[in-house]
Amino acid sequence: QVQLVQSGAEVKEPGASVMVSCEASGYTFTAYYLHWVRQAPGQGLEWMGWINPNSGALKFAQKFRGRVTMTRDTSITTVYMELTRLRSDDTAVYYCARSSISAEAEFDYWGQGTLVTVSS
Amino acid sequence: QTVVTQEPSFSVSPGGTVTLTCGLSSGSVSTSHYPSWYQQTPGQAPRTLIYKTNTRSSGVPDRFSGSILGNKAALTITGAQADDECDYYCVLYIGSGIRVFGGGTKLTVL
Numbered sequence: 259q260v261q262l263v264q265s266g267a268e269v270k271e272p273g274a275s276v277m278v279s280c281e282a283s284g285y286t287f288t289a290y291y292l293h294w295v296r297q298a299p300g301q302g303l304e305w306m307g308w309i310n311p312n313s314g315a316l317k318f319a320q321k322f323r324g325r326v327t328m329t330r331d332t333s334i335t336t337v338y339m340e341l342t343r344l345r346s347d348d349t350a351v352y353y354c355a356r357s358s359i360s361a362e363a364e365f366d367y368w369g370q371g372t373l374v375t376v377s378s
Numbered sequence: 379q380t381v382v383t384q385e386p387s388f389s390v391s392p393g394g395t396v397t398l399t400c401g402l403s404s405g406s407v408s409t410s411h412y413p414s415w416y417q418q419t420p421g422q423a424p425r426t427l428i429y430k431t432n433t434r435s436s437g438v439p440d441r442f443s444g445s446i447l448g449n450k451a452a453l454t455i456t457g458a459q460a461d462d463e464c465d466y467y468c469v470l471y472i473g474s475g476i477r478v479f480g481g482g483t484k485l486t487v488l
Contacts, residue, residue: 295479302482303416303424303467308475317475320379353423362412362471364429371423 260284262292262354262369269375275342278372280354287335288312291357293365294328294339296350304350309337310359344376380404380472384480390458390487398483399450400468406449411470413451415444418482419464427466428453455485463487 265279280292294306307318309328316328322341330337341348352372355365381403390396400413407413409431416424426435428444431451441456451470455462468480 293477302465303418303479305469305477305479319476319478355424361475364412364414364426364435364469365416365424366426366429366435368423368425 260356260367262356262367264352264354264369264372267373267375269377270344271378272344272346272376274344274376275340276344276374277338277340278352278354278374279336279338280369281334281336282311282356283335285356287332289359291359291363292328292330292337293355293357294326295353295355295365297353297371298347298350301350303353306339308357311335311337312359341374344374346376348374349376350374380470380478382468382470382478382480384466384468384483386481387484387486390455390462390485392458392460392487394458395454395456396458396485397447398453398455398466398468398485399447400452400470400480401450402470407446407451407470409446411451411472413444413446414469415442415451415453416467416469417464418467424467458487460487 261283263281291308293308311330354369356367357363383401415428418424432444443454467482
């Protein structure tokens with residue numbers, strides 16, 4: 259069965275960087291996009307961007323350009339999201355989510371979420 | 379900047395019907411935005427309900443349906459049940475691979 263398993267919670271100081279991983283299993287890793295979506299405490303969901311694990315192509319929401327990057331390691335079917343220059347308002351649960359390789363496709367499977375806390 | 383609008387909250391009686399909407403700050407929503415809908419209970423990852431406007435995801439009961447109503451996407455729940463009480467989010471595709479979430483609707487069943 260399809261599974262997306264994310265790394266554990268992180269606590270970071272303002273100005274630092276964080277890297278969250280998402281290990282995929284149960285399907286052909288290179289046949290689906292992986293997206294990152296975040297949710298601040300008590301707030302709504304926010305789309306950050308996607309990576310094509312086959313080509314490494316990326317697409318980010320304008321808000322995050324210059325501060326986020328996404329990479330993949332096909333040998334271990336894992337994608338990574340790194341967010342730099344962290345601020346307190348980056349405190350959120352970060353989810354990875356899968357979609358088919360079609361620009362408009364929906365998210366069909368989700369990771370369990372990773373809490374990132376930014377605090378001094 | 380594209381803003382996707384949803385009602386912040388809505389209430390429905392048990393057994394009743396409710397329609398949640400998803401609009402654009404500028405312009406109309408159409409099937410070309412490939413609207414999708416997600417359900418989220420507190421502390422859980424979202425669950426996909428509807429995609430491509432009106433296609434139910436696997437395992438979603440047929441009392442959930444999607445459509446375009448006027449200039450908005452819509453999620454209709456018929457025969458509301460107590461465990462439908464949670465948050466609902468829409469997502470629109472706005473081109474160039476970009477998706478935008480709506481702010482979410484908190485549904486109360488009482």
